[in-house]
Amino acid sequence: MSTVAPDKLQARADRKTRKRQKKKDRIARSAMQALQELGYANTSLRDIAARADLSLGMLHYYFEDRTQLILHCVSLYKAAFISGLEEALSDASGREPVINALANALATSIIEDASTHRLWYDIRGQAMFDPAFRPVVADIEASLMAVIETAAEKTGSARPGVGELGYALIDGVFRYQMQNQVTGTPRNHESLANEMRSVLETLF
Structure with missing residues (x-):
C-alpha cells in the first residue's frame, strides 16, 4: 500500500504530463521545417x-503516427498565430485603430510565416477527405471567428454571423496574399496591409 499522499501523487503525475507535453512541443517545432x-x-x-x-523510434514514442504529429504541429503554430492577433487587438480601441492593428498583424504574419500558413491550408484541404483532421481544423476556425x-465588438460592428462572414472574407484575401507571397511576386508589408485594411473596412 502506497504511503505517498494523494496530492503528491497527483502533483507528480501533473509534472510528468507537463514534461511530456513540452517534449512533444519541441519535437513538433523541429518537425515544422x-x-x-x-x-x-x-x-x-x-x-x-x-x-x-x-530517431524514428523517438517520434513513434511521442506520436502514434504521422497524422497525430502533423495535427500537433498545426495546432501549436495556429495557437501562436491566434494569440498574436489577440495581442494586436488588446490595446486597440475604436474602428480605425482596430482595423489598422488587425491589418498590420495579418500582413506581418504573411511576410514572416507564409510557409507555415501554407501547411495550414494544406491540412485544411486534407480535412475534406480525412475525418481525422476535422476536429482540429474546426477548433482552429472557431478560434479565428472568435478573433x-x-x-467587431471593438469597432461597434457586432452582429449575428459576423464571425463566420468575416472569416470567409478575410481568409479568402489572406490565402490569396499568402499564396502569391510563396509562389508569385512577394509584396511589401504596406501593400499587404492596405489590401487587408480595405476588406476590414468593408466588414466593420
Whole structure:
C-alpha cells in the first residue's frame, strides 16, 4: 500500500504530463521545417526524423503516427498565430485603430510565416477527405471567428454571423496574399496591409 499522499501523487503525475507535453512541443517545432518544405502528402515520419535530427523510434514514442504529429504541429503554430492577433487587438480601441492593428498583424504574419500558413491550408484541404483532421481544423476556425467577433465588438460592428462572414472574407484575401507571397511576386508589408485594411473596412 502506497504511503505517498494523494496530492503528491497527483502533483507528480501533473509534472510528468507537463514534461511530456513540452517534449512533444519541441519535437513538433523541429518537425515544422520538413512539413513546411514538403507539405503533408510528401512528408513521411522518416523525412521528419531526418530533418529534425531525431530517431524514428523517438517520434513513434511521442506520436502514434504521422497524422497525430502533423495535427500537433498545426495546432501549436495556429495557437501562436491566434494569440498574436489577440495581442494586436488588446490595446486597440475604436474602428480605425482596430482595423489598422488587425491589418498590420495579418500582413506581418504573411511576410514572416507564409510557409507555415501554407501547411495550414494544406491540412485544411486534407480535412475534406480525412475525418481525422476535422476536429482540429474546426477548433482552429472557431478560434479565428472568435478573433473577428472581438474585433467587431471593438469597432461597434457586432452582429449575428459576423464571425463566420468575416472569416470567409478575410481568409479568402489572406490565402490569396499568402499564396502569391510563396509562389508569385512577394509584396511589401504596406501593400499587404492596405489590401487587408480595405476588406476590414468593408466588414466593420
